[in-house]
Amino acid sequence: MVVPKAKVPDVLQLYRNVCSGGHLGIKRTLLKIQERFYWVHCRDDFEDWCRKCTSCANLKRPQTRSRGALKLYNVGSPWERIALDVAGPFPESESGNKYFMVVVDYFTKWPEIFAIPNQKDSTVADKLVYEVFCRFEYL
Template identity: 85%
Template sequence: MSSTTKSYWAQWDSLLIQDGVLCRKWENGRGDRCHLQMVVPKAKVPDVLQLYHSGCSGGHLGVKRTLLKIRERFYWVHCRDDIEDWCRKCTSCAAVKGSQIRSRGALKLYNVGAPWERIAIEVAGPFPETESGNQYFMVVMDYFTKWPEVFAIPNQEASTVADKLVHEVFCRFGVPLEIHSDQGRNFESQIFQETCRVVGTQNTNNFLPPTI
């Protein structure tokens, strides 16, 4: 299922219907205050953002203050990301702030629903060569269980990485839906991409889905 469906399913005990409206029980960080938020349908999200950021009562506040205002009454999955995107694209805010250098995005959380649905892969090295001729470590970790697998390899060529993945990971645990890796040449190579295509998995190549 989609990450949105998984998120609502994980929060099932916090959802309820009040006066025919889907709501979510929200507790503050200190745990001393709880209130209901209306769950906003996707089609109505722009209306809420327009009202609370760009409207007369919004005042073109920053992401943090806009998020605090919206959370007092509303909730939807990826709320923070939508607010950040709306504020970033606001022409009035851009005119006041002027040009800025884009920084790297923060790390995101990603929902997975089963073991080996999504795995991460990284190659570390070179290290001092062993008697077997290995100089690198290939680390594979499952997002759901956090189970790590580490393999010694002689080099970080795409063919070496693909061969180790197929024989040591896919044959033992099955083919994952997604493989998350950095944008190294070995992971961007035609050999590695073709291997992913043949076995039916997707290489996200440094793509991180949005947080909740």
Template identity: 85%
Template sequence: MVVPKAKVPDVLQLYHSGCSGGHLGVKRTLLKIRERFYWVHCRDDVETWWRKCKSCAAVKGPQIRSRGALKLYNVGAPWERIAINVAGPFPGSESGNKYFMVVMDYFTKWPEVFAIPNQEASTVADKLVHEVFCRFGVPLEIHSNQGRNFESQIFQETCRVMGTHKTRTTSYHP
């Protein structure tokens, strides 16, 4: 049966929100309606009705917002760009280390993990120079969060002396 445009809301009310409706999703509501009725742009009307249904919105929660595209970093060679972070504190080791310094190469995804006694900038910079730079070379870029140890004057000066560009993520949104 062809439904006049003026009667479309009545059909949608009955088949989606009414006693026989059950607040089904778009596909199932559309299947039920198409068993008996037809009108131009039926799918669009069902989708619009479903989106505006307050009962369905209360159950399904807020709509998921689309997120911005992730930035793709073009890295041309191993150890050209690295990421660094410090994790801890953990229970201390016999040698007094309570933190882990994690360094990862963006090109190869190779991680290096070092146990360190504290997360002070001088400790992190020293470990980075003696354990990473001496083994793999000085990277063009170091990426970190906004931790005090990475934003400190000591760490910034280490990067400047080594000729490395320092970048950072936004807080709580890497």
């Protein structure tokens, strides 16, 4: 059946936006339309309709996932380079701590975990100096 230009939106609405049509993607839905209908620039009209469809736009994902570049860190001895992270807030403990500070040595993968009351820079620095650096300074 040849569709007049004025009725093209009705056909697209029928095949794309109703429960029986569904948002199956451009190729599958276009094949369903082309089985029964024809009009000039059918593919272009349909692709334009799909680009403007809010349901499809919400479901689309980027074609490539962006990932951070992996870097190789050369570490020659223990505690030469460390990683530090603060996790929380968690429910407050009896001693008033809400956060965990995690320190990991890059060379040995040795983790050190400390409970801290807040994530202020002075609190983190004190724990780092008095609990990590002082204990491992001989290395």
